[in-house]
Structure formats: structure tokens, C-alpha cells
Amino acid sequence: VASDHKLPSIRTVASLARVSTATVSNVLNARRSVAPELAARVQSAVEELGYIADLGASRLRSRKSAIAGALVPDIGNPFFGAFLATLESAARREGFDLLIVSSGGDPGQETARLRALLTWRPAGVIVIPCDDSFPAYEVASAAGVPVVAADRMPGDTPVDLVSVDNCEVARRVTEHLLAGGRRRILAVASHLAIANMRERCDGIRDAVAAMGGSALVEVLEAGLTFGEMRAHIAARLAAQPCPDAVFALNNVGTLAAVDALAAAGLSMPRDIALAGFDDDIWMHVVSPPITAVCQPVEEIAMAAWTRLMARIGGDESPPRQVRLACTVALRGSSGAAPGHPAFRQPADSLAVC
Amino acid sequence: VASDHKLPSIRTVASLARVSTATVSNVLNARRSVAPELAARVQSAVEELGYIADLGASRLRSRKSAIAGALVPDIGNPFFGAFLATLESAARREGFDLLIVSSGGDPGQETARLRALLTWRPAGVIVIPCDDSFPAYEVASAAGVPVVAADRMPGDTPVDLVSVDNCEVARRVTEHLLAGGRRRILAVASHLAIANMRERCDGIRDAVAAMGGSALVEVLEAGLTFGEMRAHIAARLAAQPCPDAVFALNNVGTLAAVDALAAAGLSMPRDIALAGFDDDIWMHVVSPPITAVCQPVEEIAMAAWTRLMARIGGDESPPRQVRLACTVALRGSSGAAPGHPAFRQPADSLAVC
DNA sequence: ATGAAAGCGCTAACAA
DNA sequence: TTGTTAGCGCTTTCAT
Numbered sequence: 104v105a106s107d108h109k110l111p112s113i114r115t116v117a118s119l120a121r122v123s124t125a126t127v128s129n130v131l132n133a134r135r136s137v138a139p140e141l142a143a144r145v146q147s148a149v150e151e152l153g154y155i156a157d158l159g160a161s162r163l164r165s166r167k168s169a170i171a172g173a174l175v176p177d178i179g180n181p182f183f184g185a186f187l188a189t190l191e192s193a194a195r196r197e198g199f200d201l202l203i204v205s206s207g208g209d210p211g212q213e214t215a216r217l218r219a220l221l222t223w224r225p226a227g228v229i230v231i232p233c234d235d236s237f238p239a240y241e242v243a244s245a246a247g248v249p250v251v252a253a254d255r256m257p258g259d260t261p262v263d264l265v266s267v268d269n270c271e272v273a274r275r276v277t278e279h280l281l282a283g284g285r286r287r288i289l290a291v292a293s294h295l296a297i298a299n300m301r302e303r304c305d306g307i308r309d310a311v312a313a314m315g316g317s318a319l320v321e322v323l324e325a326g327l328t329f330g331e332m333r334a335h336i337a338a339r340l341a342a343q344p345c346p347d348a349v350f351a352l353n354n355v356g357t358l359a360a361v362d363a364l365a366a367a368g369l370s371m372p373r374d375i376a377l378a379g380f381d382d383d384i385w386m387h388v389v390s391p392p393i394t395a396v397c398q399p400v401e402e403i404a405m406a407a408w409t410r411l412m413a414r415i416g417g418d419e420s421p422p423r424q425v426r427l428a429c430t431v432a433l434r435g436s437s438g439a440a441p442g443h444p445a446f447r448q449p450a451d452s453l454a455v456c
Numbered sequence: 457v458a459s460d461h462k463l464p465s466i467r468t469v470a471s472l473a474r475v476s477t478a479t480v481s482n483v484l485n486a487r488r489s490v491a492p493e494l495a496a497r498v499q500s501a502v503e504e505l506g507y508i509a510d511l512g513a514s515r516l517r518s519r520k521s522a523i524a525g526a527l528v529p530d531i532g533n534p535f536f537g538a539f540l541a542t543l544e545s546a547a548r549r550e551g552f553d554l555l556i557v558s559s560g561g562d563p564g565q566e567t568a569r570l571r572a573l574l575t576w577r578p579a580g581v582i583v584i585p586c587d588d589s590f591p592a593y594e595v596a597s598a599a600g601v602p603v604v605a606a607d608r609m610p611g612d613t614p615v616d617l618v619s620v621d622n623c624e625v626a627r628r629v630t631e632h633l634l635a636g637g638r639r640r641i642l643a644v645a646s647h648l649a650i651a652n653m654r655e656r657c658d659g660i661r662d663a664v665a666a667m668g669g670s671a672l673v674e675v676l677e678a679g680l681t682f683g684e685m686r687a688h689i690a691a692r693l694a695a696q697p698c699p700d701a702v703f704a705l706n707n708v709g710t711l712a713a714v715d716a717l718a719a720a721g722l723s724m725p726r727d728i729a730l731a732g733f734d735d736d737i738w739m740h741v742v743s744p745p746i747t748a749v750c751q752p753v754e755e756i757a758m759a760a761w762t763r764l765m766a767r768i769g770g771d772e773s774p775p776r777q778v779r780l781a782c783t784v785a786l787r788g789s790s791g792a793a794p795g796h797p798a799f800r801q802p803a804d805s806l807a808v809c
Numbered sequence: 810a811t812g813a814a815a816g817c818g819c820t821a822a823c824a825a
Numbered sequence: 826t827t828g829t830t831a832g833c834g835c836t837t838t839c840a841t
Contacts, residue, residue, distance in 0.1 A: 110599060112818055123828045128820055138826065153598050158575040159512035160818035163833045170576070179541035181534050188532030191558060200572055203556045205544060219553055222511040223523070245506050246463060329737060361741045384682060385738035388714040465834055476812045481836055491810065513834035516817045812841080817834105824829075 111152040120148035131156060162224060171199045171411065172220035172228035174239060176208040182354050182381050182400060183231065186253070189404035190229060197412060199226070206233055208327050214238040221246050227411045232257040234296035249414035253407045256298040256424070263414065264424040265406040267398050269299045272429040273306030273350070276378050276396060279431075280348045281310060283439035285376050286318045289346035291325050291336060291356040303352045303380070321346065325356060332359035340367045347375055348437070354381035361393065377436040391435030399427050464505040473501035484509060515577060524552045524764065525573035525581035527592060529561040529680075535707050535734050535753060536584065539606070542757035543582060550765060552579070559586055561680050567591040574599050580764045585610040587649035602767035606760045609651040609777070616767065617777040618759040620751050622652045625782040626659030629703060629731050629749060632784075634663060636792035638701035638729050639671045644678050644689060644709040656705045656733070674699065678709060685712035693720045700728055701790070707734035714746065730789040744788030752780050 117124040122141050129135045130145040137145075148154070162168045171194055175183040187203060194201045204220055206213040210233045217239040220228055227249040230239050237257035243250045251263045280288060290307050292300040304322050311318045325335035336349070336359055349364065351357040357379025369375045371391055379386070382395035406425055470477040475494050482488045483498040490498075501507070515521045524547055528536040540556060547554045557573055559566040563586045570592040573581055580602040583592050590610035596603045604616045633641060643660050645653040657675050664671045678688035689702070689712055702717065704710040710732025722728045724744055732739070735748035759778055 113820095114818080124818090125820075125829080126827065129827090132820085134820085136826075141827085153595075155571060155574050155599060157516075157577055157818055159577060160516055160833090161820070163510075163513055163516065163835090164818080164820045166820095166833075177541065178531075178544060179534070179538045181532070181537065184534065184537035185532045187556075188530065188558065191531055191556070195557075195569075195572075200555060200557065200576065202553060203540075203544070204548075204553065205541065216548075218508060219548075221508050223553065224510055224512060242506075246508065358737050358741065362737070365741060365743070383738075384711050384715070385736075385742070388711065388718060389738070389742045390718070466836095467834080477834085478812060478836075479810090482811090485836085487836090489810075494811085510834055513817090514836070516819090517834080517836045519817075519836095810841100813839085815836105815838080816832105817836090819833085820831105821833105822829105822831085825827085 110157075111154045113154075113156070115152060116145065116148045116154050119152065120144040168224050168226040169199050170223060170225045171201055172217075172223070172225040173201055173203045174206060174213065174217055174220060174228060174230045175203070176206055176231060176233060178203060178205045180354070181383065182398075185400045186231070186404045189401045190408055193405055193408040208233050210234060210236050210238055214242055217242050221248060226415045227251070229253060229407050229411055231255060234294070235298055236296075237262075249411060251407045251411045251414065253403055254299065256302070258298070261422045263410045263422045265403050265410065266299065266424075266426060267403070267429050268426045269302035269429075270306035270309065272396050272431065273303040273352075274310045275306075276350060276394070276431055276437075277307045277310035278314075279394075279433065280350065280376055280378065280437060281314055281318055283348075283372070283376060283437065284443040285348035287344060287346045288318065288320050288348045288350055289336075289339060290320060290322045291332065291349060291351040291360055292322055293327050293332070293353055293356065294324055295322070300352055307350060325359070327355070329355050329359055332356050333363050336360055336363040337366060340364070340369065345369075345375070347440075349375060349377050351377070351379035354379070354383065357381065357386070357393065357395065361389070371436045372438040373440055376438070376440075382432055387432070387434060391438075394434045394437035395432050397430045397432055399429065402427055463510075464507045466507075466509070468505060469498065469501045469507050472505065473497040521577050521579040522552055523576060523578045524554055525570075525576070525578040526554055526556045527566065527570055527573065527581060527583045528556070528558055529584060529586060531556060531558045533707070534736065535751075538753045539584070539757045542754045543761055546758055546761040561586050563587060563589050563591055567595055570595050574601060579768045580604070582606060582760050582764055584608060587647070588651055589649075590615075602764060604760045604764045604767065606756055607652065609655070611651070614775045616763045616775045618756050618763065619652065619777075619779060620756065620782050621779045622655035622782075623659035623662065625749050625784065626656040626703070626705075627663045628659075629747070629784055629790075630660045630663035631667075632747075632786065633701045633703065633729055633731065633790060634667055634671055636701075636725070636729060636790065637796040640697060640699045641671065641673050641701045641703055642689075642692060642699035643673060643675045644685065644702060644704040644713055645675055646680050646685070646706055646709065647677055648675070653705055660703060678712070680708070682708050682712050685709050686716050689713055689716040690719060693717070693722065698722075698728070700793075702728060702730050704730070704732035707732070707736065710734065710739070710746065710748065714742070724789045725791040726793055729791070729793075735785055740785070740787060744791075747787045747790035748785050750783045750785055752782065755780050 113124045113127050117127045130142045191201045204216040213233050229251050231254045235258035253265045325332040349360045351360045371377050378394040380396045382397040386393035386395050466477045466480050470480045483490050483495045544554050557569040566586050582604050584607045588611035593613050606618045678685040702713050704713045731747040733749045735750040739746035739748050
């Protein structure tokens with residue numbers, strides 16, 4: 104854990120440049136004006152020594168942190184990966200580095216990992232909560248660190264939030280399924296403790312209710328991993344009556360559904376329709392291509408970052424909850440079955456919003 | 457950037473527990489033995505105040521860092537995402553947090569982002585280099601920070617490295633393609649400046665050479681993004697003579713190839729065979745399922761972490777370069793064309809290694 | 810076993 | 826404009 108190597112400090116630079124440490128600091132941070140000649144001497148000393156400032160020490164003294172924290176359920180999930188990638192480039196543009204930790208979807212870990220984040224005294228944190236309990240919020244606000252939540256509405260916690268219009272978009276997709284003649288819809292959620300899952304289910308039920316009755320919705324809590332979800336879906340497909348449409352409410356569920364449908368020998372869209380959340384490239388290279396909800400993940404990340412920067416900058420206004428709009432890529436997997444009046448030849452990737 | 461909130465410091469804890477700051481430190485770090493009564497007082501003061509130690513300050517004084525850096529080309533790429541997820545959990549198990557930055561595949565950024573990492577004084581860094589130039593190595597070793605490279609052999613830099621047997625596995629896959637009667641192989645690389653791409657091409661050529669001549673290999677440098685790669689592949693497929701096998705050498709290329717083949721109206725494995733690097737779940741839910749090389753990404757990450765921990769612990773032995781074995785999931789996309797003597801009904805996901 | 814005091818690298822206040 | 830000094834929160838001597 105120790106390195107005996109001794110890096111040059113600001114004092115090394117100062118003495119080589121024959122100025123005070125304060126002057127070095129002022130040159131490097133462009134804070135007070137410094138005579139060009141001294142500045143040049145400092146710069147060349149920095150080059151010569153390969154000096155790299157210690158931002159930990161800087162933060163300690165100045166009480167200004169150039170690090171932000173990000174807490175997500177799983178770094179390896181492509182949805183969160185895309186979120187983090189956008190967040191990182193946004194952070195870099197403003198001179199922040201990003202300390203990333205993952206909770207594994209476990210609220211206990213959420214607290215533990217947030218505490219670990221806070222030991223580095225980030226200027227703020229962006230959190231995708233595990234579920235409504237959102238224990239990270241208490242910890243961070245007790246520490247006076249600004250928090251912005253993303254993707255999931257954490258219960259009724261009064262926190263800044265950026266998420267999407269889950270209910271609305273799920274309703275639109277469901278209307279599309281109903282228009283194609285589907286009447287027994289299986290909604291595949293991860294866990295209903297996650298707010299966006301509940302909102303998506305609500306949208307499905309809204310569409311069915313608005314239609315006036317003959318359709319049924321069944322919600323399956325299928326778990327967090329691919330294996331769990333596939334097993335739950337497969338078990339349900341083996342039971343009677345078989346649904347005539349599957350709507351998977353997250354990216355893992357969509358993949359699991361495709362796999363389970365194929366394993367059950369059900370063909371889309373003839374035997375069953377499929378729609379899923381979180382568009383990904385593979386969904387339009389398969390045959391039939393998969394109808395999917397496109398969440399604007401880059402925009403979510405950008406909006407969360409912008410909000411966090413405002414809070415870090417001292418914004419004390421009431422928490423704001425933003426909902427961004429999703430689009431839907433209608434593709435072959437969710438078309439009407441042949442023989443249904445709404446049937447038509449599949450047109451690839453006709454985006455609707 | 458500033459927070460006016462004042463967190464409890466070790467002094468706050470000390471005075472509430474009526475002990476010295478040294479005792480608090482000793483209790484929290486279990487360093488020297490402390491009377492049980494004092495320890496209890498410290499613990500309850502910590503609880504009461506919600507004290508969270510400042511590891512930046514701790515590192516400053518103790519010169520021991522509990523943070524490690526990770527530098528990858530792209531956080532959003534699922535391959536690197538899986539790598540980082542494993543790395544993070546390995547790090548956490550040893551009490552380290554992970555500062556993650558991405559270079560975007562640009563060597564200039566590689567240097568810049570590594571410098572940013574070093575401002576936090578990590579105990580060590582794990583780097584997936586952009587290409588052979590590996591500028592990060594110079595910077596980090598000049599700073600005396602241990603570096604472990606992963607995934608890509610950076611030229612002849614004498615650095616610890618964990619990667620896979622690229623040449624060997626590419627050779628095996630190619631032999632399989634040749635056995636299926638394929639004779640015009642298109643190898644789709646990102647850039648040949650990346651060592652693992654060259655090694656994979658070498659393996660392909662080895663197999664072709666060993667076979668004795670009638671087969672051809674053509675290497676396409678298709679770029680880093682999905683869009684670029686798809687466009688390059690599509691352009692090549694439109695030209696004559698059309699390859700009868702495509703071997704995509706990374707995950708993005710595989711996706712791009714599937715898309716380009718479909719767009720060109722080529723059917724697998726009848727018109728053309730496809731094999732790709734980096735197995736992913738979608739590859740076996742599509743039809744036909746895609747033959748893929750499975751890199752042991754978790755093992756790569758674990759091995760890299762283990763090596764870094766050894767270096768951080770003071771291991772001064774010569775750099776070690778480890779090659780892990782890949783497996784191949786043989787699936788329908790790469791079977792022999794109907795009519796060829798090697799043709800047989802597709803069996804799904806028959807793993808060979 | 811415990812406490813007092815020094816100092817890690819840096820910046821902010823104050824002096825010149 | 827520049828330098829001097831103090832001190833951020835912590836750990837580590839060194840004293841007791």
C-alpha cells in the first residue's frame with residue numbers, strides 16, 4: 104500500500120523556480136496575477152520535475168473538491184455503463200473526476216458504498232437508487248453533500264431526480280400491442296420495489312383500462328439477473344393460458360424474454376408479440392427485430408450532472424423532478440399476428456414517440 | 457464547488473469521547489491497543505456524530521493510499537464495463553476504491569486522463585492502453601505508481617500485462633471456418649495499431665498458411681465505432697469477390713457484421729459464415745446463433761488486480777506477462793454451407809476450447 | 810496505554 | 826506583486 108517513491112511537491116517546484124510556494128500555486132491555478140518571468144520559471148520547473156499537483160491536499164486546504172461520486176446498481180449493465188460514460192465526459196468537461204461505485208442492487212450495500220464514496224469528500228454524488236428505501240439519501244444529506252437521483256423515483260424523498268416518463272411510454276406501447284389484437288399481456292418486471300417498474304406497470308394498466316375491459320395484464324417479478332429472469336419467464340410461458348404479448352420492463356428482461364420465447368418455440372409476432380425496454384443495437388439485427396423503448400440515457404446523465412453542478416454551486420431551490428420523454432422503436436416483434444385486421448408486412452424500425 | 461457544511465472531524469470525535477485524536481485514530485484503524493472503555497466511548501461518539509473519516513487527509517499524512525485508478529478506452533463498451541465491474545468488486549474486497557477514467561481510444565487523452573488520475577495519488581493503476589504507444593506507462597512510472605496493463609500488449613514496454621491467447625484462439629476459429637469449406641476470409645479489425653488485433657490476424661494467417669494455400673485472408677481496418685465498422689463492412693461486402701466468411705475481431709465489429717450481412721441480404725451460414733470476438737447473451741438468442749470467442753473477462757480483471765496488489769505491496773520482480781485461455785462457442789452462424797461435406801444440422805452453442 | 814505536537818502538500822490570509 | 830505563516834484532518838513520533 105505504500106510507495107517509497109517521493110514525488111516532487113509544490114515546495115520542490117518553488118525552490119527550483121526560486122519563488123514561494125504561494126506563487127507556484129497562483130501560477131498553476133491562475134488565481135492571482137504573477138509576473139510573466141516568474142510564471143515562466145514556474146512552468147519550466149513544473150515541466151522539468153514532471154510535477155503533478157496533489158488534489159487531495161489541495162482539497163483539504165481549500166475545501167473545494169474536484170471529485171464527484173456516482174453510485175449505480177451495476178457498472179457492467181450496458182444501460183448504467185452508457186449512463187456512466189456520459190457522466191464521466193460531462194464531469195471531465197467541468198474539471199471533475201468521477202469516483203464510481205456499485206451497490207449490486209442491494210440497499211445495504213447502497214449505504215456502505217456511499218459511505219466509502221464520502222470518505223473521499225466528493226463535491227456531490229449522483230445515485231441510481233436500488234429501490235424506494237434510498238438509504239443513500241439520508242447518509243449523503245447528513246454529510247451535507249448534494250445528491251441527485253436518476254432513473255428511479257425514490258419513494259417520496261424530496262430529492263432532485265431525473266428520470267423518464269415511464270407510465271406514459273408504457274401506455275403507448277401497450278396501446279400498440281392492444282391495437283395488434285393482443286389481449287393477454289405479460290409484464291416482466293425486475294422487482295416492484297423499484298419505482299420505475301411500478302410506473303411502467305401503471306402505464307400498461309392505464310392502456311388496458313382505457314380500452315374497456317377485455318384485455319388482461321399479468322405482472323411477473325422476475326428478479327435482477329438474466330438467469331433468474333429467463334427462468335421465471337420460461338416457467339410462466341409453460342403455464343396456461345399462455346400470454347399473447349410480453350412486455351419486458353428493462354434491458355435484461357428483454358434479452359431474457361427473447362431467449363425464453365425461442366426456447367418455448369413461440370414465434371414472434373405470429374404466436375406472441377414482444378416489446379421491451381432499453382433499445383440496443385442487437386435488437387434491430389435480430390429477426391424479427393425487437394420493438395423497444397429508447398430511454399434517452401445520455402440526456403438523463405447530462406441533466407443529472409447539470410443539476411448536480413447547480414447544487415454544488417450553491418443552488419438552494421426546492422428539489423426538482425424532471426421527466427424526460429422516451430421514444431419507441433416499433434419493429435417486427437410486436438406487430439399484429441397474421442390474420443388480424445391490423446396485420447401488415449413488417450416495416451423495420453418505424454420510430455414513434 | 458464549495459460546501460459550507462462543516463463535517464465532524466477527528467477532533468470533534470475526540471473531544472466528545474474525551475480522548476485524544478491519536479486514540480480515536482488508533483481505535484478506528486485498530487492500530488495500537490486501546491482500553492475497552494475508551495474504545496467504546498470513541499465508537500459511540502462516532503455513531504452519534506455520524507463521523508466519516510477523511511481518507512484524503514489520512515493518505516496525506518500516512519502516505520498510504522486506498523484508492524486505485526482504472527483507465528479504459530470506453531466505460532460504455534460492455535466488454536470494458538464487465539472488466540470494470542469485476543475490478544471494482546475485487547478492489548472493494550481489499551478496501552480500495554476505484555477511480556475510473558476513459559481515454560476514448562485516443563493516446564493523447566490517455567496521457568491527459570492518467571495525469572488526472574495521478575492527481576489523486578492512487579496506490580496503483582490498471583490501464584487498457586489505446587495502442588502500442590502506451591504513453592500512460594511513462595507518466596505513471598515516472599511518478600513511481602505501479603501500472604498493470606490489460607487486454608492489449610503495449611508494444612515491447614516492459615510492463616505487467618494480463619491478456620488472452622489471441623493468436624491461438626483466432627487460429628482455432630479460423631481452422632473451423634476452413635473446415636467448413638470457407639476460403640475467402642474477411643477479418644474485421646478495429647485498428648491494427650492495437651496489438652490484440654494484430655495477434656488475432658496473425659492467428660488467422662497461421663491457420664490459413666498451415667492449410668497450404670488455397671484460402672485467402674483479407675484484413676479490414678474498420679474503425680472504433682459501430683457506425684464506422686458497419687459502413688466499412690457493408691462497403692466491402694458490396695465489392696467482388698465477396699468473402700465467404702467474416703471473422704470480427706472485437707465485440708462492436710461482431711454486431712456491425714451481423715447488421716451488415718443482414719443488410720446485404722446474405723444468409724448465414726448458407727451464403728457466408730460469421731464468427732466474432734466477445735461472446736454476449738444476444739448472440740445465442742439470434743437466429744442463427746453467432747459463433748463467438750469468449751474472453752474470460754472476469755479472470756483478466758482478477759489477474760490484473762492481483763498483480764497490481766503485489767506491486768503495491770512492494771513486489772519488485774521483473775514484469776510478468778500472463779496470457780489467459782479463451783474458449784469458443786461454436787454456433788450456427790459459422791457452420792458449413794448446405795451442400796458442403798462438413799455440413800450438418802446446427803447444434804446450438806457447442807463450446808470447444 | 811494515552812496524550813501532545815509535528816507535519817504530510819497545499820492554499821488563504823496577512824505582511825511587506 | 827510576492828513572500829511568510831498558519832492550518833485543513835489526519836497519523837505518527839515522542840513523551841509520559
